[in-house]
Amino acid sequence: MLSQTATTTVRATLPAIGAAIEEITALFYDKLFTAHPQLLRDLFNRGNQAAGTQRQALAGSIAAFAAHLVDRPDERPDAMLARIAHKHASLGVTAGQYKVVHKHLFEAIVEVLGDAVTPEVAAGWDEVYWLMANALIALEDRLYAEHGVLKGDTWRDWEVAGRVEETAEVATFRLRPADGRPVPAAKPGQYVSVQVELPDGARQIRQYSLSSAPGSALRTIAVKRVGDGEVSQHLHAHVREGDRLRISAPYGDLVLKDGDAPVLLASAGIGCTPMVSMLEHLAATGRTAPVTVVHADRSPATHPLRADHGALAEKLPSASAHFFYEHPEPGHPAGRTGLVDLADIEVADGTQAYLCGPLPFMRAVREQLLAKGVPAADIHYEVFGPDLWLAAAQES
Structure with a gap:
């Protein structure tokens, strides 16, 4: 005070x-x-x-x-x-x-x-x-x-156990501790920092959401290659199975709450990664409350982890998935073309909503959820990169 x-x-x-x-x-x-x-x-x-x-x-x-x-x-x-x-x-x-x-x-x-x-x-x-x-x-x-680490010493060496090209821009890296020790505990929705040494000797760090469930034997991250992104470009160009990476313990405050409340998971682009982790956790724990999955992307071909996103939703008895594409495939529902529109999507009372994606996307979805009666306190968000939400609020 x-x-x-x-x-x-x-x-x-x-x-x-x-x-x-x-x-x-x-x-x-x-x-x-x-x-x-x-x-x-x-x-x-x-x-x-x-x-x-x-x-x-x-x-x-x-x-x-x-x-x-x-x-x-x-x-x-x-x-x-x-x-x-x-x-x-x-x-x-x-x-x-x-x-x-x-x-x-x-x-x-x-x-x-x-x-x-x-x-x-x-x-x-x-x-x-x-x-x-x-x-x-x-x-x-x-x-x-x-996490049982010394203050500031959060790093461990991890080995790349596998790599999958999800889309033309996104690669998934499956990781296991190089020292053979157990995978540290994580919560659904958290991220890890990845540190790489670049050609000029700099050791740059970026955060990537875990796209695997917390109890998985391997850690999985999906990395989108960004045009001017030093670390994402390095990972895509140079890191293959058998290579090692310096990775932090899992952190992040956007985590799925315990309980049996209805859940809405809204994402755009690579923002689906923490949502897939949450979905896998919900499926593994047998969540029976309504789960609403909403995702926006340019097209099905650019939708990272698309198969997992849909398959995990299908495992839940009371889940519905709504994928919005700017350039859909033939036969895609007309009402799911373009920007996300929640008008005809039921949002159950007591829903806890989790948003991840570009700031304009999250603002638009938040406004729609508020209009549907979801309390502001029940709408949670994650920003990839610096959190400009507060900066924007100061300007408005």
Whole structure:
């Protein structure tokens, strides 16, 4: 909780900080990587840095956290913090790195805002930063402890047990621990980080959802080849059966809830991967409540894991699958052509909805679910890449 003095200061300066936050975060990253180039080489996603999406995500999270502290001082935005903590733990972030971030972030704030950063303003925002940082450190420590790994040391060597070309753009990699130890526990919907060494010596990291059920003997990830994606291009071009990869323990806060509530799984493109994991878990546990599967893609040929997606839904006694294609095959239902439209799809009372795909897709599906009476608290989402939902909310 912010002190009363800090609350007053942060409330008064939040508009100015918010208006300049993207300029501040851009300068922050410049300072950080100038002082610590190894962080850009081996920790941060160079593609997201070049595109500016990581800067937008950081700006959105800081502004959202500060606004929450001011508007609801007795609550903590645990959902937002959990999402960030899971991503940090999958990267091996440690407590000491927060001090490095603090130094360069506050230097950037002073440089951008100048004389407006009085000692009182600096002290108020220092409280905001350390409330957020210490909450994340505690959550990350807990995640490391749950997986029985040293703080920041989440990596193990895994062997590629098989590779399948799912579509022209997507390959599935089946993985087993190289040391022969048991596969670590996971929850349906979680992801792992994959670290690869690129030709320039950089060790870049990306996250990929597990597309296998948590109890499977092998881990499975489906990787879409992205035009400018350093890691996805490397995996597609160079990684074959018998090769080894450095892979983290499983993380991610978008996980299937226990219980017997109806479920809706909505995805687009490669966003189907966590949904297939959830479906496999539902089928393995004999879920009898209604399960509604919705997927959008360019065509059946570009639909990753299409056969598994449909077959797993058919295993569930009360499931229905609705695949929307922009360019369908002959005979595909006319009502399932183009963008997802839930108008004629029944959504049972008490449904827990899980969304994964591009942000515009998730926004559209969320709006339709809200219109059908699904409470906002029962709509959960996963973003591949920096979470720009909060950044977008700050602009709207």
